[in-house]
Amino acid sequence: MYKHIALLVRREGTTHDEFRERWLEEHTPIARDIEGVVRYHTVVPTDPEHAEFDGIAELYFESLADLHDALRSPGSRDDDPTKAIAAKAREDMDDFLAVEKRPRYIGEEVVQRDETGGDTDGLYKHSAFLVRKPGMTHEAFREYWEHQHTPLARDIEGVVRYHTVYPSDPERAEFDGVAELYFETLEKLHDALGSPGSRDYDPTKEIAAKAREDVDNFLAVEERPRLIGREIVQKDETDAEGY
Structure with missing residues:
Protein backbone atom coordinates (compact mmCIF):
# COMPACT_ATOMS: atom_id res chain seq x y z
CA MET A 1 0.00 0.00 0.00
CA TYR A 2 1.28 3.44 -0.92
CA LYS A 3 0.62 6.52 1.12
CA HIS A 4 1.04 10.24 1.00
CA ILE A 5 2.02 11.69 4.38
CA ALA A 6 1.65 15.41 5.06
CA LEU A 7 3.13 16.94 8.21
CA LEU A 8 0.88 19.90 8.90
CA VAL A 9 1.85 23.34 10.18
CA ARG A 10 -0.84 25.91 10.93
CA ARG A 11 -0.88 29.37 9.44
CA GLU A 12 0.72 32.17 11.41
CA GLY A 13 -1.71 33.88 13.75
CA THR A 14 -3.82 30.74 14.21
CA THR A 15 -3.96 28.77 17.44
CA HIS A 16 -3.56 25.00 17.43
CA ASP A 17 -7.17 24.60 18.58
CA GLU A 18 -8.42 26.80 15.73
CA PHE A 19 -6.29 24.84 13.28
CA ARG A 20 -7.52 21.51 14.59
CA GLU A 21 -11.19 22.49 14.31
CA ARG A 22 -10.74 23.80 10.77
CA TRP A 23 -8.73 20.75 9.70
CA LEU A 24 -10.95 18.05 11.15
CA GLU A 25 -14.36 19.62 10.69
CA GLU A 26 -14.00 21.24 7.25
CA HIS A 27 -10.94 19.94 5.42
CA THR A 28 -11.00 16.26 6.36
CA PRO A 29 -14.43 15.58 4.75
CA ILE A 30 -12.95 16.85 1.49
CA ALA A 31 -9.56 15.13 1.71
CA ARG A 32 -10.89 11.68 2.57
CA ASP A 33 -12.90 11.68 -0.68
CA ILE A 34 -9.96 12.50 -2.93
CA GLU A 35 -10.07 10.30 -6.00
CA GLY A 36 -8.35 6.96 -5.37
CA VAL A 37 -8.03 7.29 -1.60
CA VAL A 38 -8.92 3.98 0.07
CA ARG A 39 -7.85 4.83 3.61
CA TYR A 40 -7.35 8.16 5.35
CA HIS A 41 -5.84 8.82 8.78
CA THR A 42 -5.49 11.93 10.87
CA VAL A 43 -2.98 12.09 13.73
CA VAL A 44 -3.41 14.84 16.31
CA PRO A 45 -0.50 15.52 18.69
CA THR A 46 -1.05 14.53 22.30
CA ASP A 47 1.02 17.49 23.50
CA PRO A 48 0.60 20.32 20.98
CA GLU A 49 2.85 22.72 22.89
CA HIS A 50 5.84 20.39 22.50
CA ALA A 51 4.93 18.88 19.12
CA GLU A 52 6.97 19.74 16.04
CA PHE A 53 3.85 19.79 13.86
CA ASP A 54 0.15 20.47 14.34
CA GLY A 55 -0.88 17.14 12.87
CA ILE A 56 -0.30 14.46 10.28
CA ALA A 57 -2.61 13.51 7.40
CA GLU A 58 -2.11 10.15 5.69
CA LEU A 59 -3.79 9.26 2.40
CA TYR A 60 -3.55 5.62 1.26
CA PHE A 61 -3.78 4.41 -2.33
CA GLU A 62 -3.81 0.89 -3.77
CA SER A 63 -0.96 1.69 -6.14
CA LEU A 64 1.60 4.36 -6.82
CA ALA A 65 -0.09 4.98 -10.17
CA ASP A 66 -3.38 5.75 -8.38
CA LEU A 67 -1.58 8.17 -6.07
CA HIS A 68 0.15 9.98 -8.91
CA ASP A 69 -3.06 10.07 -10.90
CA ALA A 70 -4.87 11.82 -8.06
CA LEU A 71 -2.15 14.13 -6.77
CA ARG A 72 0.30 14.40 -9.67
CA SER A 73 3.06 13.70 -7.15
CA PRO A 74 6.16 12.07 -8.66
CA GLY A 75 8.25 12.89 -5.60
CA SER A 76 7.46 14.01 -2.10
CA ARG A 77 5.60 17.22 -3.00
CA ASP A 78 2.52 17.40 -5.17
CA ASP A 79 2.10 19.55 -8.26
CA ASP A 80 -1.25 21.07 -9.15
CA ALA A 86 -7.98 16.65 -5.06
CA ALA A 87 -7.83 20.14 -6.58
CA GLU A 108 5.30 2.22 0.37
CA GLU A 109 4.17 1.05 3.78
CA VAL A 110 5.38 -2.33 5.03
CA VAL A 111 3.81 -3.82 8.16
CA GLN A 112 6.63 -5.26 10.26
CA ARG A 113 4.53 -6.27 13.26
CA ASP A 114 0.82 -6.40 13.99
CA GLU A 115 -1.14 -7.44 17.04
CA THR A 116 -4.16 -5.27 16.22
CA GLY A 117 -5.79 -7.06 13.30
CA GLY A 118 -5.20 -3.89 11.32
CA ASP A 119 -7.44 -1.70 13.47
CA THR A 120 -5.37 1.37 14.38
CA ASP A 121 -8.29 3.68 15.15
CA GLY A 122 -7.71 5.41 18.46
CA LEU A 123 -4.20 4.03 18.99
CA TYR A 124 -1.29 6.20 20.03
CA LYS A 125 1.42 6.55 17.44
CA HIS A 126 5.06 7.54 17.50
CA SER A 127 6.08 8.68 14.00
CA ALA A 128 9.77 9.23 13.25
CA PHE A 129 10.83 10.81 9.96
CA LEU A 130 14.29 9.47 9.28
CA VAL A 131 17.33 11.21 7.82
CA ARG A 132 20.49 9.22 7.15
CA LYS A 133 23.89 10.09 8.59
CA PRO A 134 26.18 12.33 6.53
CA GLY A 135 28.36 10.31 4.18
CA THR A 164 8.27 1.09 7.95
CA ARG A 172 13.36 13.56 -4.35
CA ALA A 173 12.03 12.48 -0.96
CA GLU A 174 12.43 14.81 2.01
CA PHE A 175 13.24 11.88 4.29
CA ASP A 176 14.96 8.53 3.87
CA GLY A 177 12.13 6.68 5.57
CA VAL A 178 9.37 6.78 8.16
CA ALA A 179 9.04 4.52 11.20
CA GLU A 180 5.65 4.26 12.90
CA LEU A 181 5.20 2.58 16.29
CA TYR A 182 1.71 2.04 17.72
CA PHE A 183 0.76 1.64 21.39
CA GLU A 184 -2.60 0.93 23.00
CA THR A 185 -2.30 3.77 25.50
CA LEU A 186 -0.28 6.93 25.85
CA GLU A 187 0.99 5.63 29.19
CA LYS A 188 2.48 2.55 27.50
CA LEU A 189 4.12 4.74 24.88
CA HIS A 190 5.67 7.00 27.51
CA ASP A 191 6.64 4.01 29.61
CA ALA A 192 8.55 2.52 26.70
CA LEU A 193 10.06 5.62 25.11
CA GLY A 194 10.14 8.19 27.89
CA SER A 195 8.46 10.69 25.58
CA PRO A 196 6.13 13.30 27.08
CA GLY A 197 6.37 15.47 23.97
CA SER A 198 7.34 14.85 20.37
CA ARG A 199 10.97 13.83 20.99
CA ASP A 200 12.00 10.90 23.12
CA TYR A 201 14.17 11.20 26.17
CA ASP A 202 16.39 8.39 27.41
CA PRO A 203 14.17 5.29 27.42
CA THR A 204 14.49 2.96 30.38
CA LYS A 205 12.98 -0.19 28.88
CA GLU A 206 15.69 -2.58 27.75
CA ILE A 207 14.82 -3.05 24.08
CA ALA A 208 13.74 0.57 23.65
CA ALA A 209 17.06 1.72 25.10
CA LYS A 210 18.96 -0.61 22.78
CA ALA A 211 17.01 0.66 19.77
CA ARG A 212 17.65 4.28 20.78
CA GLU A 213 21.37 3.61 21.07
CA ASP A 214 21.38 1.90 17.69
CA VAL A 215 19.92 4.88 15.80
CA ASP A 216 23.22 6.72 16.17
CA ASN A 217 24.73 4.14 13.81
CA PHE A 218 22.72 5.25 10.78
CA LEU A 219 20.63 8.36 11.53
CA ALA A 220 21.30 12.08 11.75
CA VAL A 221 19.28 12.12 14.96
CA GLU A 222 19.03 15.89 15.33
CA GLU A 223 17.50 16.19 11.85
CA ARG A 224 14.69 13.67 12.21
CA PRO A 225 11.29 15.18 13.01
CA ARG A 226 9.10 13.23 15.43
CA LEU A 227 5.47 13.34 16.44
CA ILE A 228 3.46 11.56 19.09
CA GLY A 229 -0.26 11.59 18.49
CA ARG A 230 -3.54 9.72 18.50
CA GLU A 231 -4.56 8.25 15.18
CA ILE A 232 -8.14 8.36 13.93
CA VAL A 233 -9.15 6.37 10.87
CA GLN A 234 -11.39 8.76 8.93
CA LYS A 235 -11.99 6.40 6.02
CA ASP A 236 -11.28 2.74 5.34
CA GLU A 237 -12.15 0.80 2.20
CA THR A 238 -9.39 -1.76 2.61
CA ASP A 239 -8.86 -5.17 4.09
CA ALA A 240 -7.51 -3.49 7.21
CA GLU A 241 -5.49 -6.42 8.55
CA GLY A 242 -3.03 -6.31 5.70
CA TYR A 243 -4.08 -3.02 4.13
Missing part, protein backbone atom coordinates in the same frame (compact mmCIF):
# COMPACT_ATOMS: atom_id res chain seq x y z
CA PRO A 81 -3.72 18.16 -9.04
CA THR A 82 -6.19 17.85 -11.89
CA LYS A 83 -8.75 15.57 -10.22
CA ALA A 84 -11.71 17.64 -9.03
CA ILE A 85 -11.77 16.73 -5.34
CA LYS A 88 -10.51 21.36 -4.16
CA ALA A 89 -8.60 19.93 -1.20
CA ARG A 90 -5.36 21.55 -2.40
CA GLU A 91 -7.07 24.94 -2.70
CA ASP A 92 -8.69 24.56 0.72
CA MET A 93 -5.33 23.98 2.42
CA ASP A 94 -4.29 27.55 1.78
CA ASP A 95 -6.99 28.72 4.21
CA PHE A 96 -5.46 27.13 7.30
CA LEU A 97 -1.98 25.71 6.54
CA ALA A 98 1.46 27.25 6.17
CA VAL A 99 1.87 25.23 3.00
CA GLU A 100 5.55 26.03 2.46
CA LYS A 101 6.40 24.69 5.93
CA ARG A 102 4.69 21.32 5.66
CA PRO A 103 7.01 18.45 4.74
CA ARG A 104 5.50 15.77 2.50
CA TYR A 105 6.43 12.17 1.91
CA ILE A 106 5.30 9.46 -0.50
CA GLY A 107 6.22 5.88 0.17
CA MET A 136 25.91 7.38 4.05
CA THR A 137 24.07 6.56 0.83
CA HIS A 138 20.34 5.96 0.88
CA GLU A 139 20.97 2.35 -0.14
CA ALA A 140 23.35 1.79 2.78
CA PHE A 141 20.90 3.51 5.13
CA ARG A 142 18.03 1.30 4.00
CA GLU A 143 20.11 -1.87 4.29
CA TYR A 144 21.02 -1.05 7.89
CA TRP A 145 17.55 0.16 8.85
CA GLU A 146 15.77 -2.84 7.34
CA HIS A 147 18.09 -5.60 8.51
CA GLN A 148 19.72 -4.29 11.69
CA HIS A 149 17.44 -1.74 13.30
CA THR A 150 13.92 -2.88 12.41
CA PRO A 151 14.25 -6.25 14.25
CA LEU A 152 15.01 -4.20 17.39
CA ALA A 153 12.37 -1.52 16.96
CA ARG A 154 9.46 -3.84 16.28
CA ASP A 155 10.10 -5.60 19.61
CA ILE A 156 10.13 -2.43 21.73
CA GLU A 157 8.11 -2.99 24.88
CA GLY A 158 4.43 -2.16 24.38
CA VAL A 159 4.49 -1.89 20.58
CA VAL A 160 1.37 -3.51 19.07
CA ARG A 161 1.92 -2.49 15.46
CA TYR A 162 4.99 -1.29 13.59
CA HIS A 163 5.32 0.09 10.05
CA VAL A 165 7.60 3.37 4.98
CA TYR A 166 10.13 3.36 2.14
CA PRO A 167 10.26 6.36 -0.22
CA SER A 168 8.96 5.73 -3.71
CA ASP A 169 11.49 8.22 -5.11
CA PRO A 170 14.47 8.45 -2.72
CA GLU A 171 16.27 11.12 -4.73
Whole structure:
Protein backbone atom coordinates (compact mmCIF):
# COMPACT_ATOMS: atom_id res chain seq x y z
CA MET A 1 0.00 0.00 0.00
CA TYR A 2 1.28 3.44 -0.92
CA LYS A 3 0.62 6.52 1.12
CA HIS A 4 1.04 10.24 1.00
CA ILE A 5 2.02 11.69 4.38
CA ALA A 6 1.65 15.41 5.06
CA LEU A 7 3.13 16.94 8.21
CA LEU A 8 0.88 19.90 8.90
CA VAL A 9 1.85 23.34 10.18
CA ARG A 10 -0.84 25.91 10.93
CA ARG A 11 -0.88 29.37 9.44
CA GLU A 12 0.72 32.17 11.41
CA GLY A 13 -1.71 33.88 13.75
CA THR A 14 -3.82 30.74 14.21
CA THR A 15 -3.96 28.77 17.44
CA HIS A 16 -3.56 25.00 17.43
CA ASP A 17 -7.17 24.60 18.58
CA GLU A 18 -8.42 26.80 15.73
CA PHE A 19 -6.29 24.84 13.28
CA ARG A 20 -7.52 21.51 14.59
CA GLU A 21 -11.19 22.49 14.31
CA ARG A 22 -10.74 23.80 10.77
CA TRP A 23 -8.73 20.75 9.70
CA LEU A 24 -10.95 18.05 11.15
CA GLU A 25 -14.36 19.62 10.69
CA GLU A 26 -14.00 21.24 7.25
CA HIS A 27 -10.94 19.94 5.42
CA THR A 28 -11.00 16.26 6.36
CA PRO A 29 -14.43 15.58 4.75
CA ILE A 30 -12.95 16.85 1.49
CA ALA A 31 -9.56 15.13 1.71
CA ARG A 32 -10.89 11.68 2.57
CA ASP A 33 -12.90 11.68 -0.68
CA ILE A 34 -9.96 12.50 -2.93
CA GLU A 35 -10.07 10.30 -6.00
CA GLY A 36 -8.35 6.96 -5.37
CA VAL A 37 -8.03 7.29 -1.60
CA VAL A 38 -8.92 3.98 0.07
CA ARG A 39 -7.85 4.83 3.61
CA TYR A 40 -7.35 8.16 5.35
CA HIS A 41 -5.84 8.82 8.78
CA THR A 42 -5.49 11.93 10.87
CA VAL A 43 -2.98 12.09 13.73
CA VAL A 44 -3.41 14.84 16.31
CA PRO A 45 -0.50 15.52 18.69
CA THR A 46 -1.05 14.53 22.30
CA ASP A 47 1.02 17.49 23.50
CA PRO A 48 0.60 20.32 20.98
CA GLU A 49 2.85 22.72 22.89
CA HIS A 50 5.84 20.39 22.50
CA ALA A 51 4.93 18.88 19.12
CA GLU A 52 6.97 19.74 16.04
CA PHE A 53 3.85 19.79 13.86
CA ASP A 54 0.15 20.47 14.34
CA GLY A 55 -0.88 17.14 12.87
CA ILE A 56 -0.30 14.46 10.28
CA ALA A 57 -2.61 13.51 7.40
CA GLU A 58 -2.11 10.15 5.69
CA LEU A 59 -3.79 9.26 2.40
CA TYR A 60 -3.55 5.62 1.26
CA PHE A 61 -3.78 4.41 -2.33
CA GLU A 62 -3.81 0.89 -3.77
CA SER A 63 -0.96 1.69 -6.14
CA LEU A 64 1.60 4.36 -6.82
CA ALA A 65 -0.09 4.98 -10.17
CA ASP A 66 -3.38 5.75 -8.38
CA LEU A 67 -1.58 8.17 -6.07
CA HIS A 68 0.15 9.98 -8.91
CA ASP A 69 -3.06 10.07 -10.90
CA ALA A 70 -4.87 11.82 -8.06
CA LEU A 71 -2.15 14.13 -6.77
CA ARG A 72 0.30 14.40 -9.67
CA SER A 73 3.06 13.70 -7.15
CA PRO A 74 6.16 12.07 -8.66
CA GLY A 75 8.25 12.89 -5.60
CA SER A 76 7.46 14.01 -2.10
CA ARG A 77 5.60 17.22 -3.00
CA ASP A 78 2.52 17.40 -5.17
CA ASP A 79 2.10 19.55 -8.26
CA ASP A 80 -1.25 21.07 -9.15
CA PRO A 81 -3.72 18.16 -9.04
CA THR A 82 -6.19 17.85 -11.89
CA LYS A 83 -8.75 15.57 -10.22
CA ALA A 84 -11.71 17.64 -9.03
CA ILE A 85 -11.77 16.73 -5.34
CA ALA A 86 -7.98 16.65 -5.06
CA ALA A 87 -7.83 20.14 -6.58
CA LYS A 88 -10.51 21.36 -4.16
CA ALA A 89 -8.60 19.93 -1.20
CA ARG A 90 -5.36 21.55 -2.40
CA GLU A 91 -7.07 24.94 -2.70
CA ASP A 92 -8.69 24.56 0.72
CA MET A 93 -5.33 23.98 2.42
CA ASP A 94 -4.29 27.55 1.78
CA ASP A 95 -6.99 28.72 4.21
CA PHE A 96 -5.46 27.13 7.30
CA LEU A 97 -1.98 25.71 6.54
CA ALA A 98 1.46 27.25 6.17
CA VAL A 99 1.87 25.23 3.00
CA GLU A 100 5.55 26.03 2.46
CA LYS A 101 6.40 24.69 5.93
CA ARG A 102 4.69 21.32 5.66
CA PRO A 103 7.01 18.45 4.74
CA ARG A 104 5.50 15.77 2.50
CA TYR A 105 6.43 12.17 1.91
CA ILE A 106 5.30 9.46 -0.50
CA GLY A 107 6.22 5.88 0.17
CA GLU A 108 5.30 2.22 0.37
CA GLU A 109 4.17 1.05 3.78
CA VAL A 110 5.38 -2.33 5.03
CA VAL A 111 3.81 -3.82 8.16
CA GLN A 112 6.63 -5.26 10.26
CA ARG A 113 4.53 -6.27 13.26
CA ASP A 114 0.82 -6.40 13.99
CA GLU A 115 -1.14 -7.44 17.04
CA THR A 116 -4.16 -5.27 16.22
CA GLY A 117 -5.79 -7.06 13.30
CA GLY A 118 -5.20 -3.89 11.32
CA ASP A 119 -7.44 -1.70 13.47
CA THR A 120 -5.37 1.37 14.38
CA ASP A 121 -8.29 3.68 15.15
CA GLY A 122 -7.71 5.41 18.46
CA LEU A 123 -4.20 4.03 18.99
CA TYR A 124 -1.29 6.20 20.03
CA LYS A 125 1.42 6.55 17.44
CA HIS A 126 5.06 7.54 17.50
CA SER A 127 6.08 8.68 14.00
CA ALA A 128 9.77 9.23 13.25
CA PHE A 129 10.83 10.81 9.96
CA LEU A 130 14.29 9.47 9.28
CA VAL A 131 17.33 11.21 7.82
CA ARG A 132 20.49 9.22 7.15
CA LYS A 133 23.89 10.09 8.59
CA PRO A 134 26.18 12.33 6.53
CA GLY A 135 28.36 10.31 4.18
CA MET A 136 25.91 7.38 4.05
CA THR A 137 24.07 6.56 0.83
CA HIS A 138 20.34 5.96 0.88
CA GLU A 139 20.97 2.35 -0.14
CA ALA A 140 23.35 1.79 2.78
CA PHE A 141 20.90 3.51 5.13
CA ARG A 142 18.03 1.30 4.00
CA GLU A 143 20.11 -1.87 4.29
CA TYR A 144 21.02 -1.05 7.89
CA TRP A 145 17.55 0.16 8.85
CA GLU A 146 15.77 -2.84 7.34
CA HIS A 147 18.09 -5.60 8.51
CA GLN A 148 19.72 -4.29 11.69
CA HIS A 149 17.44 -1.74 13.30
CA THR A 150 13.92 -2.88 12.41
CA PRO A 151 14.25 -6.25 14.25
CA LEU A 152 15.01 -4.20 17.39
CA ALA A 153 12.37 -1.52 16.96
CA ARG A 154 9.46 -3.84 16.28
CA ASP A 155 10.10 -5.60 19.61
CA ILE A 156 10.13 -2.43 21.73
CA GLU A 157 8.11 -2.99 24.88
CA GLY A 158 4.43 -2.16 24.38
CA VAL A 159 4.49 -1.89 20.58
CA VAL A 160 1.37 -3.51 19.07
CA ARG A 161 1.92 -2.49 15.46
CA TYR A 162 4.99 -1.29 13.59
CA HIS A 163 5.32 0.09 10.05
CA THR A 164 8.27 1.09 7.95
CA VAL A 165 7.60 3.37 4.98
CA TYR A 166 10.13 3.36 2.14
CA PRO A 167 10.26 6.36 -0.22
CA SER A 168 8.96 5.73 -3.71
CA ASP A 169 11.49 8.22 -5.11
CA PRO A 170 14.47 8.45 -2.72
CA GLU A 171 16.27 11.12 -4.73
CA ARG A 172 13.36 13.56 -4.35
CA ALA A 173 12.03 12.48 -0.96
CA GLU A 174 12.43 14.81 2.01
CA PHE A 175 13.24 11.88 4.29
CA ASP A 176 14.96 8.53 3.87
CA GLY A 177 12.13 6.68 5.57
CA VAL A 178 9.37 6.78 8.16
CA ALA A 179 9.04 4.52 11.20
CA GLU A 180 5.65 4.26 12.90
CA LEU A 181 5.20 2.58 16.29
CA TYR A 182 1.71 2.04 17.72
CA PHE A 183 0.76 1.64 21.39
CA GLU A 184 -2.60 0.93 23.00
CA THR A 185 -2.30 3.77 25.50
CA LEU A 186 -0.28 6.93 25.85
CA GLU A 187 0.99 5.63 29.19
CA LYS A 188 2.48 2.55 27.50
CA LEU A 189 4.12 4.74 24.88
CA HIS A 190 5.67 7.00 27.51
CA ASP A 191 6.64 4.01 29.61
CA ALA A 192 8.55 2.52 26.70
CA LEU A 193 10.06 5.62 25.11
CA GLY A 194 10.14 8.19 27.89
CA SER A 195 8.46 10.69 25.58
CA PRO A 196 6.13 13.30 27.08
CA GLY A 197 6.37 15.47 23.97
CA SER A 198 7.34 14.85 20.37
CA ARG A 199 10.97 13.83 20.99
CA ASP A 200 12.00 10.90 23.12
CA TYR A 201 14.17 11.20 26.17
CA ASP A 202 16.39 8.39 27.41
CA PRO A 203 14.17 5.29 27.42
CA THR A 204 14.49 2.96 30.38
CA LYS A 205 12.98 -0.19 28.88
CA GLU A 206 15.69 -2.58 27.75
CA ILE A 207 14.82 -3.05 24.08
CA ALA A 208 13.74 0.57 23.65
CA ALA A 209 17.06 1.72 25.10
CA LYS A 210 18.96 -0.61 22.78
CA ALA A 211 17.01 0.66 19.77
CA ARG A 212 17.65 4.28 20.78
CA GLU A 213 21.37 3.61 21.07
CA ASP A 214 21.38 1.90 17.69
CA VAL A 215 19.92 4.88 15.80
CA ASP A 216 23.22 6.72 16.17
CA ASN A 217 24.73 4.14 13.81
CA PHE A 218 22.72 5.25 10.78
CA LEU A 219 20.63 8.36 11.53
CA ALA A 220 21.30 12.08 11.75
CA VAL A 221 19.28 12.12 14.96
CA GLU A 222 19.03 15.89 15.33
CA GLU A 223 17.50 16.19 11.85
CA ARG A 224 14.69 13.67 12.21
CA PRO A 225 11.29 15.18 13.01
CA ARG A 226 9.10 13.23 15.43
CA LEU A 227 5.47 13.34 16.44
CA ILE A 228 3.46 11.56 19.09
CA GLY A 229 -0.26 11.59 18.49
CA ARG A 230 -3.54 9.72 18.50
CA GLU A 231 -4.56 8.25 15.18
CA ILE A 232 -8.14 8.36 13.93
CA VAL A 233 -9.15 6.37 10.87
CA GLN A 234 -11.39 8.76 8.93
CA LYS A 235 -11.99 6.40 6.02
CA ASP A 236 -11.28 2.74 5.34
CA GLU A 237 -12.15 0.80 2.20
CA THR A 238 -9.39 -1.76 2.61
CA ASP A 239 -8.86 -5.17 4.09
CA ALA A 240 -7.51 -3.49 7.21
CA GLU A 241 -5.49 -6.42 8.55
CA GLY A 242 -3.03 -6.31 5.70
CA TYR A 243 -4.08 -3.02 4.13
